[in-house]
Amino acid sequence: MKHTTEVMITAEEIDQKLDILAEQINAHYADSDRLLMVGLLKGSVVFMADLCRRIKGHVEIDFMSVSSYGNAMSSSRDVKILKDVQSDIQGRDVLIVEDLIDSGNTLYKVRDMLLLREPKSLALCTLLDKPERREVDVPVDFIGFTIPDEFIVGYGIDYAEQYRNLPYIAKVVPLED
Ligand code: PRP
Ligand code: MN
Ligand code: MG
Numbered sequence: 001m002k003h004t005t006e007v008m009i010t011a012e013e014i015d016q017k018l019d020i021l022a023e024q025i026n027a028h029y030a031d032s033d034r035l036l037m038v039g040l041l042k043g044s045v046v047f048m049a050d051l052c053r054r055i056k057g058h059v060e061i062d063f064m065s066v067s068s069y070g071n072a073m074s075s076s077r078d079v080k081i082l083k084d085v086q087s088d089i090q091g092r093d094v095l096i097v098e099d100l101i102d103s104g105n106t107l108y109k110v111r112d113m114l115l116l117r118e119p120k121s122l123a124l125c126t127l128l129d130k131p132e133r134r135e136v137d138v139p140v141d142f143i144g145f146t147i148p149d150e151f152i153v154g155y156g157i158d159y160a161e162q163y164r165n166l167p168y169i170a171k172v173v174p175l176e177d
Contacts, residue, residue: 002175005153009145009169014050014155017127017144022054024142025095025125032093034058038085040110041065042164043099046156047127051097062087068106079109094119098126099156103135111138128152128169145169 029035035055039048041063052061065083094114101107107124114122125142132149153159154166163170 002177003159004173004175005163005166005170006173007168008147008150008152008171009155011167014127014144014168018050018054021125021127021142021144022051025051026054026056028123028141029055029057029093029095032057034060034092035095036087036089036092037061037095037097038089038114039063039097040099040106041083043156043158044097046164047099048097051125060087064110066106066110068109079106079113081113089114089117089119091118091120093121094123096122096124098124100128100130100152101126101138101140102130102133104138105136107140108136108138127155128157 035058037048037052037059039045039061048061052059062085063083064081064085066079067082068079096107096110098107111122111124123141124139126140127144129140129143129146130149131146151172152169153163153172154168154170156164158164159172
């Protein structure tokens with residue numbers, strides 16, 4: 001598809017929002033001694049890198065890679081673990097770090113899988129939330145920006161694997177032929 005990109009959220013706006021999110025997260029986990037931040041590959045890597053550097057105290061980071069595939073017979077989606085976390089999360093305070101919540105299917109399934117391992121607590125943080133697209137309800141504890149149903153890229157988010165390196169969030173605008 002021929003397209004162009006238009007800045008939607010600048011690097012400065014993301015920076016300011018990360019300060020606010022980090023303040024909320026630091027307050028929430030003030031009494032936690034071993035917070036584990038779990039990022040979902042690949043979209044979350046840029047956000048994770050910037051967010052974890054603002055978190056105080058003992059913090060560990062880990063990553064998971066999941067793939068969701070549609071089930072032709074129903075609207076539900078299955079999520080397969082391609083790479084699991086290396087950490088044992090039992091009894092730990094776990095914060096899932098996502099770049100974007102769209103249908104909610106990814107986070108819903110990941111949350112279910114991780115809860116079976118009995119963490120001390122499990123919370124969700126997303127930089128971007130598109131509530132209009134939600135298919136399943138998933139409780140989100142920390143949200144950066146609530147955005148309309150636009151096709152976006154940048155700051156970790158891709159379009160056919162491109163644009164993850166943009167330091168800002170951009171809207172993809174289709175062009176005639
Ligand atoms: C994107 C995004 C979220 C997920 C949100 O990841 O980074 O992880 O989709 O969609 P959902 O709420 O409808 O489940 P994607 O599967 O494109 O993988 P990527 O992070 O490697 O780009
Ligand atoms: Mn993703
Ligand atoms: Mg993607």
